[in-house]
Amino acid sequence: MEKHHKFSVWYVFLGIWVVLIAQNYIQSMFKIETIPYSQFLNELKDGKVTELAIKENTIQGTMTDKNGAHQQFRTVRVEPELSKMLGQYPVVFKGEIQSTFLRDLFSWIFPLALFIGIWYLFMKRMSGQQPGFMSLGKNKSKIYMENELNVRFDDVAGVDEAKQELVEIMDFLKDPGKFTDIGGKIPKGILLVGPPGTGKTLLAKAVAGESGVPFFSLSGSEFVEMFVGLGAARVRDLFVQAKQKAPCIIFIDELDALGKARGLGLTGGHDEREQTLNQLLVEMDGFDPKVGVILMAATNRPEILDPALLRPGRFDRHILVDRPDKKGRAEILLVHMKNIKIDENLNVEALSNMTPGMVGADLANLVNEAALLAVRGGKKTVGMAEFEEAVERIVAGLEKKNRLINKREREIVAYHEMGHALVALSLPGTDPVQKITIIPRGIAALGYTMQVPTEDRFLMSKTELLNKIATLLGGRASEEIIFEDVSTGAHNDLSKATDIAKSMIKEYGMSKGLGQVYLAHEKRAQFLATGLPEQTDYSEATAQAIDIEIRDLITEQYNVARTILKDQRRILETGAKLLLEKEKIDGNEIKALLNS
Numbered sequence: 001m002e003k004h005h006k007f008s009v010w011y012v013f014l015g016i017w018v019v020l021i022a023q024n025y026i027q028s029m030f031k032i033e034t035i036p037y038s039q040f041l042n043e044l045k046d047g048k049v050t051e052l053a054i055k056e057n058t059i060q061g062t063m064t065d066k067n068g069a070h071q072q073f074r075t076v077r078v079e080p081e082l083s084k085m086l087g088q089y090p091v092v093f094k095g096e097i098q099s100t101f102l103r104d105l106f107s108w109i110f111p112l113a114l115f116i117g118i119w120y121l122f123m124k125r126m127s128g129q130q131p132g133f134m135s136l137g138k139n140k141s142k143i144y145m146e147n148e149l150n151v152r153f154d155d156v157a158g159v160d161e162a163k164q165e166l167v168e169i170m171d172f173l174k175d176p177g178k179f180t181d182i183g184g185k186i187p188k189g190i191l192l193v194g195p196p197g198t199g200k201t202l203l204a205k206a207v208a209g210e211s212g213v214p215f216f217s218l219s220g221s222e223f224v225e226m227f228v229g230l231g232a233a234r235v236r237d238l239f240v241q242a243k244q245k246a247p248c249i250i251f252i253d254e255l256d257a258l259g260k261a262r263g264l265g266l267t268g269g270h271d272e273r274e275q276t277l278n279q280l281l282v283e284m285d286g287f288d289p290k291v292g293v294i295l296m297a298a299t300n301r302p303e304i305l306d307p308a309l310l311r312p313g314r315f316d317r318h319i320l321v322d323r324p325d326k327k328g329r330a331e332i333l334l335v336h337m338k339n340i341k342i343d344e345n346l347n348v349e350a351l352s353n354m355t356p357g358m359v360g361a362d363l364a365n366l367v368n369e370a371a372l373l374a375v376r377g378g379k380k381t382v383g384m385a386e387f388e389e390a391v392e393r394i395v396a397g398l399e400k401k402n403r404l405i406n407k408r409e410r411e412i413v414a415y416h417e418m419g420h421a422l423v424a425l426s427l428p429g430t431d432p433v434q435k436i437t438i439i440p441r442g443i444a445a446l447g448y449t450m451q452v453p454t455e456d457r458f459l460m461s462k463t464e465l466l467n468k469i470a471t472l473l474g475g476r477a478s479e480e481i482i483f484e485d486v487s488t489g490a491h492n493d494l495s496k497a498t499d500i501a502k503s504m505i506k507e508y509g510m511s512k513g514l515g516q517v518y519l520a521h522e523k524r525a526q527f528l529a530t531g532l533p534e535q536t537d538y539s540e541a542t543a544q545a546i547d548i549e550i551r552d553l554i555t556e557q558y559n560v561a562r563t564i565l566k567d568q569r570r571i572l573e574t575g576a577k578l579l580l581e582k583e584k585i586d587g588n589e590i591k592a593l594l595n596s
């Protein structure tokens with residue numbers, strides 16, 4: 001490790017010493033001789049003294065010596081009465097000033113030393129481990145550089161898809177030469193995206209641990225320094241250090257703290273953060289992944305990141321680290337149970353059933369809490385009773401944070417999602433359903449049905465658009481059929497369905513009553529000064545007709561969805577139950593359902 005200029009008290013002592021030497025030298029150039037008071041009196045009587053300056057304690061002056069040259073002298077004054085008396089005898093006498101050394105020490109050096117000491121401590125605290133100006137811009141990552149991490153892939157469970165994607169990166173780090181010889185292209189930046197506590201940091205460490213390379217980790221908030229310009233310096237430093245240690249991993253945790261979209265702030269943006277972000281972009285563009293430096297970052301808010309960070313050549317590979325499903329939770333529990341003594345007949349599967357919505361960090365916490373409860377109860381092993389109590393405690397805490405949904409809500413979500421899926425499967429020309437989950441994601445969505453188009457589409461027929469609307473409304477229709485009541489869970493679906501319907505009528509000329517006219521010109525009004533009423537080129541009556549058409553179209557499709565679901569109520573119910581049990585079902589399982 002390279003040595004840094006450390007600020008040290010010894011520098012201060014060295015400085016003082018140099019000053020003293022210099023002072024001595026200068027004094028010797030204007031030499032003043034100190035003489036006894038008696039000699040002064042004699043010289044005075046002899047008429048040798050030519051000049052005098054009388055001070056409180058001393059007399060300083062000039063006299064001519066034997067050679068006739070001028071000589072500076074100084075003497076300490078003696079009480080006038082005493083000197084008169086002593087002057088009568090041939091005795092040498094002189095006055096002496098009491099040493100003021102101790103007084104000086106306390107009045108001057110001591111406070112100075114105290115001041116320096118406090119300043120030193122302050123600097124030390126401010127810049128973490130490295131005190132002093134010289135090292136202020138240097139990177140903290142040095143402290144976080146870990147050569148041998150003992151985190152392995154086996155320690156991260158329930159995120160198999162993410163792990164699979166990272167295996168390639170690991171292979172590259174183990175032997176960068178092998179990859180580049182073939183001409184393979186290595187992604188520069190990998191962004192781990194997922195809710196808090198799902199194991200993003202752990203995964204990044206596992207990649208380093210498995211491939212045995214150094215791991216530089218820094219959190220985005222650490223970059224944003226209190227001194228302007230230091231954040232950028234940090235970034236520069238980080239990359240310099242990493243290149244020296246290649247192959248290695250640079251991991252920036254909480255990238256959102258640093259990479260928020262520029263110019264969004266109300267106050268005109270945080271300049272320091274922007275500078276740091278710019279420097280990061282510059283460094284990312286400037287480095288060649290062939291040297292074997294892999295840049296990884298993690299965030300749970302990808303939507304607020306500056307788009308520049310996500311462009312090709314930067315963080316262009318995104319890996320989703322999602323909340324674990326039931327099977328994943330059981331695996332995570334097993335990982336954390338390795339370290340504690342578990343009751344032999346503990347049912348891990350039952351436990352994972354009890355913990356829907358929990359992420360890895362919650363589960364780690366759960367195991368720990370259960371172990372503590374066992375210790376408190378004086379038990380030798382941790383049993384189901386402790387786990388149940390621990391679940392209750394943690395669930396109560398998480399419910400407050402709105403991160404868990406209760407049983408009734410889960411049921412509604414399951415039927416809602418199954419409704420989307422079933423309508424999509426029953427109508428021709430809709431995208432195939434790839435998976436349905438009721439694992440909550442993000443802030444708003446409680447469940448979700450993933451439909452993936454089989455090919456790129458540039459044109460859509462009227463039937464396809466109508467089917468799409470019906471699919472979107474399938475969620476609410478299902479809720480209504482099963483619970484005879486509807487929930488707020490459909491607002492996003494309704495907004496999307498309405499948008500499509502509006503476009504169909506106003507832009508695509510797909511309405512019965514209004515015919516093939518284009519009625520969306522008012523869009524241009526968006527660019528005009530605000531505050532004005534929207535400019536439209538159709539009459540009030542047409543506006544009303546449009547509204548009615550939209551409503552009719554939506555109602556019609558809602559009825560289509562309802563009919564489909566009513567006809568297949570049995571499948572809807574078995575599907576929802578399966579979903580409640582497994583939390584996630586894939587395309588094949590859904591098809592099997594239809595054929596059952």
Ligand code: ADP
Pocket residue numbers: 155156157158159194195196197198199200201202203298332335359360361362364
């Ligand atoms: P994130 O960075 O996604 O917020 P962390 O990686 O910091 O989450 O996870 C915090 C802790 O939770 C980890 O140290 C680990 O003990 C536990 N944990 C989280 N996810 C997992 C997982 N998938 N498998 C095992 N343990 C996990």
Ligand code: MG
Pocket residue numbers: 200201253298
């Ligand atoms: Mg983290």
Ligand code: ZN
Pocket residue numbers: 416420475476489490493
């Ligand atoms: Zn929905």
